[in-house]
Amino acid sequence: MERKSKIEDARPEEVKPDETRESHRATRADVAKRAGVSETIVSYVVNDNRYVAKDKRERVKKAIEELNYHPNVIARALKKKTSKQILLITDIVLDEYFGEILYQLDKYAYDKGYLVSLCKYHNVDSYIGRVMNSQFDGIIINSAGFKTEYIRQIAGGGIPVVLFLSKKYGEIPKGVATIDSGLYDGVLKGLDLLWEKGARNIVYLAQTLKKSELNKDIRYLAFEEAGKRHGLSSKETLERTFVGFDEDLWQESFAKFLLDNPETDAIFARNDRLAATASKIVTNIGRRIPEDIMILGVDNSSISRLMTPSITTIEQQKEEMSKTAIELIENMNQGTKNLVPEELSKVFETRMIERESTKHKG
C-alpha cells in the first residue's frame, strides 16, 4: 500500500513535507489586512449591501481573489436560515433506481441553487440528530425503513420533508408531502398481464423482506389483491411468496422452492436485479423463460434490458416524481403559501414495458 503510484508521477517535487498542511482558510480579517480596509468594509463588499468607494471595493475584490477567500457561508446561512442543500435518504445506496432518482433531483434542483446529495439511512436516534443538525433545506425520504416517528420529528423541526410512499404508511405526519409512484396499480396491471399470458401459479419473490414487513409492502399488497380477484385466500397468497432470509443462501433455497413447486409458471420479483437473479436460477434448473416460467420485474433498470431473455418490467416515472419533489420543497420553503393536504399529496402512474420474459402464448 505504500508503493509509488504509477499514474501519479507528477506530485510536485518542490513541496516540502511541512508545507503540505500549512494552507488555511483565508478569513475576513486576512482580506481586510491585505486590502488595507476594515473588516466591516470587506463585509459590505461581500454582501453588496452598502456603498463602498470604487478604489476600496477593487482592493477588496483583488484581495479576495489573491487569498482565495470564500466568505464563511455557515455564518451567512445562519442569517439566511438556509444552507441550500437537499438530502435524499434511502435504505440502499447500491441500487440503480436511487442513482436515477438522485440524477433527476439534481437535474431540477441545481439550477435553483441547490446541492442535492444522497445519504444512507441509519435506524438510530443519533442519525436523526445529525440530519436535523445539518440544517438541510429539504429532506427527501425514499426509505421503507425510516421510522414514522423520525419523520414526524424532522417535519416538526420545520424542515420540509417529501416522502416517497415506498411502503404503506399507517399515518403521514402533519405537513409532510408525499409522492405515490402508482406502483400498487402498476403491479396489479403487471399481474393481469401474466394472467392473460396464461400464468396461473405466480410466485412473488420478495427476497430479503421479513414476513412481518409484507403487510406494509406495496408489491405484496397488490399481489394479495390480484390473488383475491382470482379466488386465492390470503394464506394461499402467502404460500406463493418467497422470502429469503440469508443474503447469500437464498438463491439456493429459491431454486429448491421452484423444484418443490413445479406448477410455478411465473415469477414477480420486487425489482429488476432480483428478477435477473431469478432468471439465472430458472435457467440453471433447466426451465425455459418464458415458455415454462415468465418473469416480471420492477424499475426498468439497465439489467432488465441487458439480460437474455430481456425482462418485462414496471417503470416508475422517476423524472416526473423527482421534479415534483423539488417543486414541493420549494413551495414548502417559501412558506408564504399555505399548502393544503391535497397539494401535499402527489400521485403518479407507472408504465409497463413488455419484453421477452413474458412473450408467452397465452
Added chain:
Amino acid sequence: MERKSKIEDARPEEVKPDETRESHRATRADVAKRAGVSETIVSYVVNDNRYVAKDKRERVKKAIEELNYHPNVIARALKKKTSKQILLITDIVLDEYFGEILYQLDKYAYDKGYLVSLCKYHNVDSYIGRVMNSQFDGIIINSAGFKTEYIRQIAGGGIPVVLFLSKKYGEIPKGVATIDSGLYDGVLKGLDLLWEKGARNIVYLAQTLKKSELNKDIRYLAFEEAGKRHGLSSKETLERTFVGFDEDLWQESFAKFLLDNPETDAIFARNDRLAATASKIVTNIGRRIPEDIMILGVDNSSISRLMTPSITTIEQQKEEMSKTAIELIENMNQGTKNLVPEELSKVFETRMIERESTKHKG
C-alpha cells in the same frame, strides 16, 4: 396527478389546511419561556458546560423534549469549525460502483460521527462555490471530469480533499491526498490473461470517452502499453479502440465495427455495464462468447455475475480504499500531524475474477 393515493389512506382527518404549515423550529427563547428560565440557562444545559440547579435543569430538559427543540447546530458548527459532513463527488451517480463506494465510506465514517453523501459533479464555477460554501469536513473526488484547478481551489480553501486517481493527472495540487486503485496494473494483467487464452486482436470499448480524453484514460494507457509489449504501434492501438459518440446510436456502430473487423477475438470494456452491453451485441451478430470473442470488464458489479455467460472482471478494492479515504480525512482534519507526501499517496491492488466470458481454450 391530483388523484387520491391508494396507499395513503391515513392522512389524519383533523389536520386543517391552515395548520399544515404552522409548525416552526423551536428556538432557545421558546424553551426558556416554557421552562421559566433565562436563555443563558438553556444554553448551559444544552452545552452542559456550567452548573445549573437540578430542578431548573429538569424543567429545561422537559421543555426541550416538549418543544422538540434542536439547538441550532449551524451556530455550534461555526464554533467547532465542523459540520461533520463528508461529500463524495462523482461524474455519474447511476453506477453501481459509486453506490458501493458510498456504502463503504458511510460504513467507516458513520461511527466517527459523520454524515456521508454522494453528489453529482457540475463543471462550472458556481458548483465549486456551493461546495466550498457548504463547509464540508472533507471532499472525496472520484470524478475524471473534475478540473484540477477546482481541486486546487478547494484544497487551498483548507478543506481536506481525497482524490481517487480515476484518470492520469498532470499534477496533484498541494496537500491533496490520493488513492490509486492499481487499475493500470490490473488492466495489464487482464489483457495478459486474454493473450494467454489466445486472443490476438483485442478491442478496447471506451464508449462515451472522447478521443482527446484517451491520453488521460488509465484503461487506455494500460491497453496501449500491452499493445506495445506485443509489437503494436500507438496508431494500431488507436485503431483497435472503439469510441462511441452518440449515447443511443453507439451500439449499432459497435455491431458494425465488429462485423467490419472480423478478426476481433476479445473485447476489453471500460466497465461491466459496457461489457454486458457488448456481450449482448456480440450474441446478436451471431458470435459466440467466449469461443469467438472473449469479454473482459471492470468493477465486479452484479451485472457481471448475472449475465450468461458470466463476465470476467477486474475488481478494485472498494472497501479498503473507502476506509483509507476516511482515515485520510480524519488525519488531515486533526491537523496536528504533519502529513508528508508519502502519507498522502495510497496505492492499492486490483483482483481479477475469472468467469465464463474468458474460458477459452488457449
